[in-house]
Amino acid sequence: MVDASRDEAQLAVRLYNDPAETRSFEGFVVHMHLAWLYLLHGEMTRAGVDFRYWRSQGRVRRVERIDGEPKRWDLATCVRHRWPDEKDPVRANLGFFIGLRNKIEHRYARQQDALTAAVGGQSQALLVNYDEELTREFGVETSMATRLRFPIFIGSFTDEGERTLRRLRSRLPAALRTFIADYDAGLDETTAHDPRYDFRLRILQELAPKDPDALAVQFTRYDDLSEEQRVAVESMGKKGYVVVREQKRPVIGHGLLKPTDAAREVQEQIPFRFNTALFAKSWKELGVRPLTGDVHPEKTDERYCLFDERHRDYGYTRAYVAKLIRECATETGFRALLGTAPKDKVTGDWVGTPPLSATPPWKRPVPASEELLEDASA
Structure with missing residues (x-):
């Protein structure tokens, strides 16, 4: 496909x-x-x-x-x-x-x-x-x-x-x-x-000396410009479309998220509570990265997670955050991925049937075998 x-x-x-x-x-x-x-x-x-x-x-x-x-x-x-x-x-x-x-x-x-x-x-x-x-x-x-x-x-x-x-x-x-x-x-x-939704560009002819490593068409994002440069661009008026190229930056881990930040972004986009414990459970269920202490910590699903050898920790991609938001946005998807009922983000109440561990012993359903024993003793 x-x-x-x-x-x-x-x-x-x-x-x-x-x-x-x-x-x-x-x-x-x-x-x-x-x-x-x-x-x-x-x-x-x-x-x-x-x-x-x-x-x-x-x-x-x-x-x-x-x-x-x-x-x-x-x-x-x-x-x-x-x-x-x-x-x-x-x-x-x-x-x-x-x-x-x-x-x-x-x-x-x-x-x-x-x-x-x-x-x-x-x-x-x-x-x-x-x-x-x-x-x-x-x-x-x-x-x-x-x-x-x-x-x-x-x-x-x-x-x-x-x-x-x-x-x-x-x-x-x-x-x-x-x-x-x-x-x-x-x-x-x-x-x-x-x-x-609408990708509009502005083309400027480059007059600087040719860079052997540069492409013929350079792409500069509006967000990367200084305030002075933005004013200059906006003052050029409406003339034509622009093509730009992403600038290369010597940044390690650019765009990767820590577990706390990733979990917070997921919770902001779904109606349920989502913390770092659930985030850890998600990557274990999906096999996104090896378990702590694995002899090959670098064997991750590179679409969603990358290992930082220098700091010996992991960074998570926005694609992984988007995946979690999609799968955890409904009660059914939340349960399917994490194996537990979600809690309402506002009230903190369980949504649907709460997990057995959250139910007091005296309120748990009596197993069928115990019901038979009670009937027999009666």
């Missing part, structure tokens, strides 16, 4: 960058839709999630089938399962393209260039989000970075190119302009300005 997903994403980008393809943008949307669908199906298959549609016939539940094959969740259903928070910018971005696909499929062939200009930021975010999800769940070796390169283009590099793109955007049919405006208006302000 992952291989098929990557093939679809690669085809989507090839179509998007092909100036001779008359339906290039439609092809990009359709094939990225499939890439995301196969990726999320792959994640759920690995996690043991039943993503088939079921229907009830009286008291009997049956799997829905199409031509004899089980009908499986569509992308919209998969997205709701993967990102329960409606304000999540990745979910918002995918929701935008699901709605846009329904609008443009087999229509608006003459407006492909205008669409590309109008939603270029969302398109870039769709691809970046895909690669981040792919590598987070299936390892850095699956990244599309080595398959896809920044295309050579003119676009908004020239004044005439910019004017042409602006004219194209103004020619969008009213139905598409309304859809884009209504969708954006319905978003939370934080989500609408998040680069995971």
